[in-house]
Amino acid sequence: MKRSTLYPMLLYPMLVALVLCAAPPLISAAKIGATAPDFTGTASTGKTFHLSDYRGKYVVLEWHNNGCPFVRKQYNSGNMQRLQKQWTSQGVVWFTILSSAPGKQGYATAQEENDYLAKTQAAPTAALLDPTGEIGHLYDAKTSPQMIVINPQGIVIYDGAIDDKPTTDLNDVAGATNYVSLALQQAMAGKPVETSATRPYGCSVKYADATH
Amino acid sequence: MRNALRDGLCIETKMQGRSTSSVFYRALTCGAALLLCMASAHAEGTPIPHGTLELIARNQWIAAGHTLDLGLRFQLEKGWHIYWINPGDSGGPPRVEWQLPAGLAAGSIEWPAPRRLETGSIVDYGYEDRVLLIVPLHAAASLAAQQPVRLGAEVKLLVCSREMCIPGKAELSLTLPIKSQPPAADAQNLDARNHDARNHDARNHDARNDELFTATRRALPHPAPGNWRFSVADANDSFVLSANLGHRITQAVFFPLAESQIENAAPQKLLSVATGFRLTLRKSDRLLKPIARLKGVLVLSAEGSYLMDVPLSKPGAARSKAATVLESTQ
Numbered sequence: 001m002k003r004s005t006l007y008p009m010l011l012y013p014m015l016v017a018l019v020l021c022a023a024p025p026l027i028s029a030a031k032i033g034a035t036a037p038d039f040t041g042t043a044s045t046g047k048t049f050h051l052s053d054y055r056g057k058y059v060v061l062e063w064h065n066n067g068c069p070f071v072r073k074q075y076n077s078g079n080m081q082r083l084q085k086q087w088t089s090q091g092v093v094w095f096t097i098l099s100s101a102p103g104k105q106g107y108a109t110a111q112e113e114n115d116y117l118a119k120t121q122a123a124p125t126a127a128l129l130d131p132t133g134e135i136g137h138l139y140d141a142k143t144s145p146q147m148i149v150i151n152p153q154g155i156v157i158y159d160g161a162i163d164d165k166p167t168t169d170l171n172d173v174a175g176a177t178n179y180v181s182l183a184l185q186q187a188m189a190g191k192p193v194e195t196s197a198t199r200p201y202g203c204s205v206k207y208a209d210a211t212h
Numbered sequence: 213m214r215n216a217l218r219d220g221l222c223i224e225t226k227m228q229g230r231s232t233s234s235v236f237y238r239a240l241t242c243g244a245a246l247l248l249c250m251a252s253a254h255a256e257g258t259p260i261p262h263g264t265l266e267l268i269a270r271n272q273w274i275a276a277g278h279t280l281d282l283g284l285r286f287q288l289e290k291g292w293h294i295y296w297i298n299p300g301d302s303g304g305p306p307r308v309e310w311q312l313p314a315g316l317a318a319g320s321i322e323w324p325a326p327r328r329l330e331t332g333s334i335v336d337y338g339y340e341d342r343v344l345l346i347v348p349l350h351a352a353a354s355l356a357a358q359q360p361v362r363l364g365a366e367v368k369l370l371v372c373s374r375e376m377c378i379p380g381k382a383e384l385s386l387t388l389p390i391k392s393q394p395p396a397a398d399a400q401n402l403d404a405r406n407h408d409a410r411n412h413d414a415r416n417h418d419a420r421n422d423e424l425f426t427a428t429r430r431a432l433p434h435p436a437p438g439n440w441r442f443s444v445a446d447a448n449d450s451f452v453l454s455a456n457l458g459h460r461i462t463q464a465v466f467f468p469l470a471e472s473q474i475e476n477a478a479p480q481k482l483l484s485v486a487t488g489f490r491l492t493l494r495k496s497d498r499l500l501k502p503i504a505r506l507k508g509v510l511v512l513s514a515e516g517s518y519l520m521d522v523p524l525s526k527p528g529a530a531r532s533k534a535a536t537v538l539e540s541t542q
């Protein structure tokens with residue numbers, strides 16, 4: 001009897017230790033060719049989205065900051081909205097992610113973001129509010145508009161800039177090579193993605209100040 | 213806009229002066245306001261977001277067949293920055309479009325060594341406070357002496373703080389005479405003696421500009437001395453830059469010229485050795501193809517900044533001489 005009561009007392013700390021040791025490292029940034037880390041995000045509509053629910057579909061992640069001149073170039077020219085419509089109409093899931101902390105450029109409340117989406121006629125699947133920067137850090141997102149493309153197997157096939165013109169000039173949208181479209185076209189045609197990593201030009205993601 | 217604001221402020225200050233009853237205070241306030249307005253009118257640049265920008269020249273003339281240093285002088289408010297040619301993780305460098313008369317051609321910006329601007333997991337390369345970006349202006353030998361010509365520059369830039377980024381645009385211009393050859397020193401002195409007191413201020417201003425250009429040029433990254441030896445080894449997830457300078461180095465920072473070669477935010481691990489140093493630079497996750505050369509600027513705090521263009525040692529091949537020397541001296 002005495003032994004059996006002792007067991008759970010020893011077992012629990014041992015179990016806890018085992019789980020702690022076996023747990024994967026907390027920071028596992030997205031790597032090209034590796035599985036995209038799962039996340040749960042709350043949209044500006046209040047709906048919850050899990051990345052893992054979209055296995056079998058292409059997923060685009062777009063880091064957003066509505067005040068960033070590089071982002072404004074894409075939205076004021078209508079290019080980002082065009083891309084969102086073009087690809088979601090072909091079954092691609094498109095998440096716009098707002099990782100700005102409260103008080104910083106690009107932060108928006110749910111209402112403000114809904115107003116912005118309506119005003120700009122943006123058409124992502126959802127705009128996910130990430131004021132703690134959890135999703136941003138999970139993907140090591142450095143800039144807005146940084147773009148990530150995930151294939152139906154859940155593998156990151158593109159991570160980087162939206163196009164090859166790292167400027168804030170509206171006139172540069174027309175002649176630019178769009179890396180997101182290129183990656184989706186090539187992958188959908190069963191070809192390898194030629195350009196799978198570029199420098200994600202833009203404004204730095206305005207994360208909450210580090211507390212650690 | 214800032215000029216209008218300043219003028220408005222001047223008028224307002226003067227009007228307040230008039231409303232005071234005491235003649236003495238009125239005179240004092242008016243005088244102070246006038247002085248303030250005059251002072252601010254001098255050395256005032258074109259407003260850019262959270263700062264000013266001014267186009268200046270080293271000399272107040274252009275000499276046919278010679279090169280004149282022009283400069284974009286930035287002054288930024290505390291907490292705001294602009295970017296180096298490789299901005300690092302985010303941002304972008306200023307871009308200039310010149311409007312120049314025939315026979316004049318602007319070269320590229322001569323970038324001073326930048327600073328690491330760190331915000332958590334994001335590291336940018338840029339400038340805070342004040343910086344002069346020198347652009348050489350080449351004048352054709354065939355240029356005839358003529359009346360002053362207008363040099364125009366449209367600068368598009370991004371000014372950022374930790375919290376936000378603001379795009380800016382500035383239309384700058386400078387009007388300078390063209391001479392068939394540089395004025396001789398004697399002639400300049402003679403000129404100087406013949407000028408009145410107001411031009412004396414202008415000459416002082418020129419001298420200050422000259423000092424600024426000289427100091428900026430001196431601090432620009434230079435080619436490393438010929439007897440210094442560098443090598444770069446590919447070590448799995450890092451590049452190891454080894455330097456043999458013949459003396460110990462305790463501080464070194466490398467700024468890559470090409471984007472996506474090294475992880476900007478990764479700490480650069482320095483190993484100080486008797487003949488130099490070894491610096492470990494983590495490769496960028498985005499570097500998917502091997503590189504042939506590592507190019508950038510090396511800043512040694514005690515001795516200045518140097519242009520680096522070092523071929524990568526062949527993997528598996530014997531260590532380069534510099535690396536071997538380093539090894540043996542540790």
